[in-house]
Amino acid sequence: MVTREGLKQPQRRRALQTLTALAAAGVQVAHGASASAPAPQASRAGGRRITELIGANGWALAPSDLEMWHEMGITWGRDVVGPGQLSKQSDSVHVNKTGTHYDADLAPIVISNNRNGIGSLLLLAYTPTWNASLPGDSKSAPVDVDAWKRYVDAVVRKYSAPPYNVRHFQIWNEAAGRLSGGAVQASFWHGPGFNASDEKASQPYQHAMQDYVEKIHIPAARIIRRYHAYVVYGGWPDQGGLDTYRQWLEYRSPVFNQRMLDCVDYLDTHYLPVAALDPLYEQYVKNGPARGIWQTEIGDEYMKDPHYLPRYFFDFAVWALDRNWNDADKYVSMIYHWDGYESFRLTHRGPPERTYNVSGKSLIVLRQTAAGSLERFSTPLQFGPGAAGSALRSDNDIVLQVNAEPGWRTVSAAGVPAPSSRKAQAMLVDALTGFMSPREDVALDWNNQNLSVRFKVPNRVNGQAHGNDPARHLAYIVVRT
Template sequence: MQKRACIAAGRRSAMMTLASLAGIAVGGVPGFTATRAKEAKVAKQGRRKITQLIGSNGWPLSPKDVSVWQAMGLTWGRDSVGPGVLPPPSDDEVEVDKTGTGFAFDLPAIIARNNRNGINSLLLLAYTPVWNASRTGDDKSAPKDVRYWERYVEAVVRKYSAPPYHLKYFQIWNEAAGPLTGGAPQATFWHGPNFDGDRHSGPYARAMQDYVDRIHIPAAQIIRKYDAYVVYGGWPDQGGLSHYFEWLEYRSSVHGARMLDWIDYLDIHYLGIPQMDALYQRYVANGDARGIWQTEIGDRYMEDPHFLPTYLFELAVWALGRNWNEDNKYVTMVYHWDGFEPFRLTHRGPPRTYNASGSSLIVLHRTVSGALSPCRISFRSDSDSHVRALCSDDAIVLQVTAAPGWRTVYLDDLPAVGSSRFRIALIDAITGTRSPKESLVSGWERNALSIRFMVPESTNGPPDEAPRHLAYLVLTPVA
């Protein structure tokens, strides 16, 4: 099947002698450097980097953690801020200097560290103090008195949007949704009067109206008052995209506006590129929203070590074709960077170590490190391979999923002028290991560059599935 890759059309009729190309410069891709240099100049004006797309839930809590984040290319963090409005009689006090589970960490110090190290911070505004909850003792229910919710939001945004923090992105609540599939009539983080432990709950009939009227629009009005941006709280995968449309387009009779009118960045959790594209076509392409984020993705999906690098590479390809005209238009945050489960990005120490998912981010970050641009040459692969492509500075990067054995990728219509050369490398997408030169052979077949490569019998995919291997073919011009 034909797809588009990077470099302007052209033809080459001369045959090239077959050669092993694992990191060895090879002559005979005429015009490559000149063409790519021009395209790289255009790309660098926008300087879109794959790291701009990638973040994680949680924060780096030490300089060592920062170095781990930087190695994986994480440029966004997300966590709570609180504990919020204190109970009466001290209801004039609002504490917003803590974050994390149990509000155990000092938030100002974390944001200052993030700012020094190029890590963006998204603050999650949630939940209801139990003393103000409409459902007794339930902090995931609507507030009885919305004024306390507004006081909390005001305190957070006023403080952290100002110097020395300069934060511009604030997220309202987390996974308020409904109706839900899978036997859950109420959202995990948004409870109505009939909530009784998830599956035994009655439906929350006013879930949408209560959320939009009492939570979202009041908070969004405050956020925009401080010239900051509103991020929706993350529509969960089991909520159904059609219900998300309904919520976004619901017009509040209390506020005389749609929820969508008070959202800058749509947000989803654990969904795929097709769902992102549906949101793009419906709301972003026409200017109703500025962009689309996923503030949670991964979790047990990362039991498949291919999941994260494949999703992020595909996201970059998709974003390059969807008017990626601002740095933070598209953002994804992994859940979670830290833990004891083998599918997290890292295994909590001491010493801290990288799991396969974390290692795959290091390889992705190193392999696709330059300014991104769409690829513009045609490419094909054999039936046991799947290929995606983009350009990173001057290099063509092909992400290949393939079964064991010799596989072939064909690049059509390479330019036909000049005398430049290029290198080809085959890189394991999980470990970063480069294959030996004997594993790569290239040649010209009917005006197409063919690259044959050996996929090892010991693949890096899930051990309980049909063997499949994930790797990068990187073509780099040599002056």
């Protein structure tokens, strides 16, 4: 199991019963009673699903874990492969373990993932200490690059073949140079001048980009592609800045006469808001050469805000639908971390048994509320004072995610044809708990082709205040036609 210390620096970053879907749209819910998100109509064949976007760091190791992943809609996992060559160059290359301490058998995990509809992203990292250019530092470049290549080849050769059939391999983790906030060397890529006892006293790693591209990335990428698999970039850290990321991507190695970008299939960043992905899409994905954009780490302490995760993934779906989401693997974000003891993780590990935290419950509500085949809702929304949000279509439902202050609020959309049956209904669903508001708290009106919804936000909202901004309520309005 990947812990916070496994992939992130320390300073940064079941027993709940499944929410039961309502038997039919418009079922009366008693005032004050708890209810789940509304049951969707039967899904149309094909189309994108909200679950295709959702991944997590670590693996679901037990049947009960898998059940929880399915409830939350998690369809991707990520963890390291190793331990590689343990003590010397002549050692056999061991690639049968995973987890921070290489204490879990990887092969049965990948097979289980395949059987349960979960994709496996295998992280190729790091340098064995005997081969480290900085003595004892596994986050430094290898002295013998051929040893790194043997490790990569062993991993990809085994896991890209049946019965594993893994298609996506990630090279390293957060390799960068100078970071914002005063760090002159990245947390997972150390070079000359790094001071392990006092990182603030480190000197800049002048050849960080060249060393990574020529000793790590391009050699590994060529091996991955030799086995007809895909290269996922090693998670550019948010503190690195996108301008610097572009410099690394565009760097042309004089050794290989090739840009690192030429050896990347999926761009990958960490902890960025959805809107920040636009420049990368426009420059590298819209017309190629990259196949898509992933974020293999999001969440972490951001999830202390209970609205963060449901807002992120709803925004991500709306964003993806506007950007040619033509492949299930094109856009993925992976939560760091699905498991732990902090109250903001998706689940609490226990004992006595694993339970959902608020963030995990919010994913269940999202998966149930937008469970169908997704499409763009192209009509602009007009919100009244004290409310904002966005919308998409899920099968025949219009699903709006609204962020609003207490009291009666409004939203309208012009140019939306009224359903021929004249039996459209609207439901207001708490985005964190799945509680459905009483029917009288939401009113739907269709005047010609003008859709308007009036809805009552409870006085006790589910959000947090931010500075001078008052706490707001996050909810879904489901318009069922």
